[in-house]
Amino acid sequence: MHFAPVLKSTLIAGAVFAAGAATADDIAAREKAARAASAAFVQKLGGALKEEMQKGGPEQAILVCRDIAPQIAGDLSRANGWRVTRVGTRVRNPMLGLADDWEHKVLNDFRARAAKGEKYPDMAFGEVVEIGGAPHYRFMKAIPVQEACLACHGSAEQIPDGVEAKLASAYPQDRATGYQVGELRGAVSITQPLDIPLVPAGAITD
Numbered sequence: 001m002h003f004a005p006v007l008k009s010t011l012i013a014g015a016v017f018a019a020g021a022a023t024a025d026d027i028a029a030r031e032k033a034a035r036a037a038s039a040a041f042v043q044k045l046g047g048a049l050k051e052e053m054q055k056g057g058p059e060q061a062i063l064v065c066r067d068i069a070p071q072i073a074g075d076l077s078r079a080n081g082w083r084v085t086r087v088g089t090r091v092r093n094p095m096l097g098l099a100d101d102w103e104h105k106v107l108n109d110f111r112a113r114a115a116k117g118e119k120y121p122d123m124a125f126g127e128v129v130e131i132g133g134a135p136h137y138r139f140m141k142a143i144p145v146q147e148a149c150l151a152c153h154g155s156a157e158q159i160p161d162g163v164e165a166k167l168a169s170a171y172p173q174d175r176a177t178g179y180q181v182g183e184l185r186g187a188v189s190i191t192q193p194l195d196i197p198l199v200p201a202g203a204i205t206d
């Protein structure tokens with residue numbers, strides 16, 4: 001897929017431009033909705049992960065990351081008419097987690113911004129790009145590594161043997177280990193076709 005940036009965005013910094021039919025207000029509303037959806041994604045997944053880790057330990061919780069994450073992403077996608085995914089700086093599941101060219105560029109920008117002192121928990125970026133000749137609003141919210149991630153994404157010493165065995169058999173292509181707390185793990189990535197109107201705020205309750 002080829003993405004031609006039609007506007008270099010400083011949306012997050014506050015300045016907003018119109019692109020094609022989209023007004024500055026439209027884009028600001030889309031950014032707000034994307035931020036809310038990203039927060040909901042991270043919160044729901046984090047909650048489910050924590051619960052399962054406490055109940056059944058990390059071996060059981062593998063299923064949360066495998067099944068619940070794509071399910072939440074799918075729910076948000078269907079409810080809004082968007083494409084909502086999770087991408088990694090390195091990936092465990094190349095079918096779902098691999099960044100495309102635009103996402104790679106944004107992940108690299110995130111790391112450059114962090115090197116200048118910005119913090120991942122507040123970091124996001126959005127801009128209007130053309131996909132297949134049609135304008136889309138694309139947005140990414142950084143996901144940092146936390147302590148709770150290390151049992152499955154940390155070093156060989158941090159990953160329990162039982163988890164390692166399960167991961168090795170389910171994900172022979174796994175590259176998503178060796179992370180440290182505070183590093184960039186990936187991002188929530190949202191693509192909104194501009195010709196699909198925003199669902200009014202409050203219309204999605206779940």
Ligand code: HEC
Binds near residue numbers: 062086150153
């Ligand atoms: C219990 C094990 C486990 C824990 C704990 C865990 N993950 Fe994962 N993670 C996985 C598995 C399994 C996948 C692959 C999911 C799939 O099949 O798409 C994954 C995939 C991901 C991906 C998608 C990119 C990829 O590598 O395929 C991201 C991003 C991610 N995890 C972030 C996190 C973060 C952030 C935390 C901590 C808050 C975390 N994970 C904690 C097991 C875990």
